[in-house]
Amino acid sequence: MTLIRTVAPTAEPVTLVDAKAHLRVTHTSEDGLISGLIRAAREDVERATGMALIDQTWRLVLDRWPADNFVMLMRHPVRQVLSVTIFGSEGAASIVNPADYQLDMLSRPARIHFDRAPERLRVMNGVEIDFRTGFGEAGTDVPDLLKRAVLLLVAHWYDFRTSFGPDDQPVSYPGGYDRLLAGYRMWRL
Structure with missing residues (x-):
């Protein structure tokens, strides 16, 4: 299983304006740094929670068809399955008809149930599922606690940027970061 954005x-x-207000920075000389910290903090929150905060498209690539005809989509929240492509043993691609599968977007992870398995797939990367995930197209669609976690990371990394070299980053995580993400993490038993 391979997951590719x-x-x-x-x-x-x-936004940069929100982050600068949170940091109490009024000059523009560090806008590039702060923008980079926002992007890195978003990616860290997404990695830690298995979520996509802003709409993005992912591809799940499978070597084998699942024995129970269920596929789990390991990004949350899934908004839409764009396509399911299967590659036959000779390499020919065919699109699975959306009427031949059901999407459960309420579960976490989201899951797709297929009515039937294909005949034969190529040995590697025989199934590709493209899907759209995220809370929406704008920051206003993202839950407040997740935005607070991004701001907390930005502020922490901004404060510690000169104490350690770029190769040492991120040095640490701020207190409270785990508590902000706790309700959004997918715990494994």
Whole structure:
């Protein structure tokens, strides 16, 4: 199973203006740094929670068809399955008809149930599922606690940027960061 982001988000959950207000920075000389910290903090929150904050497109690539005809989509929240492509043993691609599967977007992880398995797939990367995930196209669609976690990381990394070299980053995580993300993490048993 391989998960690849095919279309990155076009916005960030926190604007540069919001981050600068949070940091109490009024000059523009560090706008590039702060913008980079916002992007890095969003990516860290997404990694830690298994979520996509702003709309983006992902591709799940599978070697084998699942024995129970269920596929789990390990990014949340899933908004739409764009396509399911299967590659036959000779390499020919065919699109699975959306009427032949059901999407459960309420579960976490979201899951797709297929009515039937294909005949034969190529040995590697025989199934590709493209899907759109995220809370929406703008930062206003993202839950407040997740935006607060991004701001907390931005402020922490901004404060510690000169104490350690770039290769040492991120040095640490701020107190309270885990509590902000706790309700959004997908716990494993």
